[in-house]
Amino acid sequence: EKSFCPSVSNNGFSGDARCPVLLGKGFGPKAYQELYALWTKVSQNVSFKPVQVQLMKKLLDQMVKCKHDEGTNEGVLSGLIARKFLALLPAFNSCQEFDIDHQLFMPTGPSSCDIAVTSFDEVECKQYVHSLLEVKWNHSKSHFPEAQACAYADILFRGLPKPLQWVPTFAMSKTHFRCGVSFAGFDGSHWVYSEIFEYLKMSPLSSSNEGDVIMMLNFFEFFIRAAEFHKSYKGESDQTLFVDNSGKLILNHPICIVGARVLQGNDEEGRKKILKFYPDLTIAQQSIAKQKKIEEILGRPTNPRLIHGCGFESEQGMCAVLDDFVPSTSLVTIDHFVNLTEHVAKLFEEKMVHGDLRLPNIVFETDGKVTLLDYEWAAEMGSGSFPAEVSQAAFEPLAAQFVKGSASIPAHFDWYCLADILNMIGCKLGSDAAVQQNKVEVISALQEMESESGKTLSKEVRSKLCKHQVHGYLNFGRVSERVKDYFRSFEKRALGKRRIGDSSSNSF
Structure with missing residues (x-):
């Protein structure tokens, strides 16, 4: 099934410091573009070892049997997934110093939290997380898109010696999984989530469905490879830059939100530019054609340039239009x-x-x-x-x-x-x-x-x-009350005392 970018199927609300700006699929920092290429390579693998297939089938069988009732919360399901992922590590020849943990506790004061499934390097620091996985019972379009794991990414950016300002972020349930990159972003406070892929079924993933097994193996392999990539990353330290599908710089720091689906930043020569996102290539091309026609009529031409994001060829990624920044004045006459x-x-x-x-x-x-x-x-x-x-x-x-x-x-x-x-x-x-x-x-x-x-x-x-x-949003739709409701409930949960593996906890 064709995937939906988070910013298309949901609304991105940027009014809360912990809340993501959802860019959908196609654009991000250099690390995002490199991980997108890595996923493209990993997702083409359809041949796996018998031991890998056997372990994944066991995981899928146990996920189906794990029932959602009063005595079983999402923490039980995430614990099951973490144990099976840990057992799969040797089968994929992963680094022996690499580990997977469940309900990793992040001591951050009043907002202390547990992260469902994480991968980390024990030798460096148990808090130095290289990938995050949120576990849900089922996919739901009516809820803010798996944002808790993404929100915790912002926590990981604090208190560590020169941490990378991005982290691979995953979400999965019995019926779907997705991955993206969460990275430090705009206006000096907001972080950003850009999606890489999504696999969505209306029915539970099954061990008897060969396609499900292969896709889950691809998902796990990417979970590990992305974490290894994060651990060994030697690229740009400043992750607030934007690149296109080839890795070429579009916007550099500082980048800020100036309107719906619109960013402002500097190009590599320091000139102010505006970048506006479109769901696909056709809509972007139509917008440029209309702009040029009207500007020709009015005698005030600019120079809009089409920018391709990752995945635009298969209509799975966004495109954007880069244009000159027009300075304004408050002295309106x-x-x-x-x-x-x-x-x-x-x-x-x-x-x-x-x-x-x-x-x-x-x-x-x-x-x-x-x-x-x-x-x-x-x-x-x-x-x-x-x-x-x-x-x-x-x-x-x-x-x-x-x-x-x-x-x-x-x-x-x-x-x-x-x-x-x-x-x-x-x-x-x-x-x-x-x-x-x-x-x-x-x-x-x-x-x-x-x-x-x-x-x-x-x-x-x-x-x-x-x-x-004044604009305060970057999204493809109207701002929904459910987003604000989500963060109200998040704050309420954060006020309580958190314990690792607490079966009464409603988070992970």
Whole structure:
């Protein structure tokens, strides 16, 4: 079954210091790209030794027999998996100093926790973990995606002498498994999870299914090889850089989140760049084509470049578009709205509609001009439509009345978006003229407003405009309450006293 990137099937919420930014599949630091290549190699192995097959079948049989009831929590299942993984180590000729532990206790104060299954090097330090595995009873799309093990990765980055700022992170249950890389990331506090692969079944993994046995052997081998790779890694110490599918640098430190699916960073020459993620190659190409057409109409061309992530060839990985960073100013003036009006009128004249003309998609530049962003909904008049999951609440009242999932985008929609924006700055006459698609009257109203109040907008109005431009998320969907509920329950559990192997514990 085709896998789903975490950021497609779930929502990534970046409002909590321990919470992951979910990038889906395709992009990450150099270590991610190298591990992706390693998995590609490991996953092609279909020939295993009889002893390896026998041990894995025993594990699958015992997993099926392990029942979820009042007396059996996930810690029992993870203990079973840890013991079998340990027995499999010699069969895969792994390093003798390499070990696997269950419920490894991490003393971190009030947030102390147990990690389900870990691999570590006893010679160095029992806390120096080289891979994390979270164990669940079953896969569920309705829950935050196996994030506890990922969240613990952040804990491992603290208190160790020059630790690597990334760790291979795994999750498995009776019906699925997945792997990715958790790494120190953005804004100085948030860490990031990028997926490498997922194997999902609606029924339990079975020892009688040859495909399940082979995939589980691939999974275990990668669990070990990834840990060995982590232990011996000699690559870049700064893991906040981003690379493409060939390992070439895209963005370097510092990297920060500036919008939905949008990062800002510097290229290797130190120039500020914007990187926006797309689920696949086709959508990325369409977005670039729309952007170039609209920018040609408006006479303000940029230079968007398509970036391929790992796995894009098989439509299993994301693509991205790298573009120049456009600096903005907080000193918003009447000139900006005159220029915005000219843009709307020009697109209308050329029978084009932007379709998402909201403040988050408008950059107020230092020269009094504006640059438009986000061209995914842009189209020729009569041919565009809103996404099925569009949120009417994201738009102001005048434009919102036309917003409906999968409905056609009206030819005059940009004018109504402009009317809402003019209402925000207190230009009622200009807003009324925008509803009538009257460029001359809109500009006249703005000039009258300037003569009465001055060119620069008041601090209060500018604060309101900036507020509408703030982003806090990096995801492919709406932020869900279940994410916040998850972390509320996580905090509640963390307050209790934690003991290794405590059968009453609800975590691992």
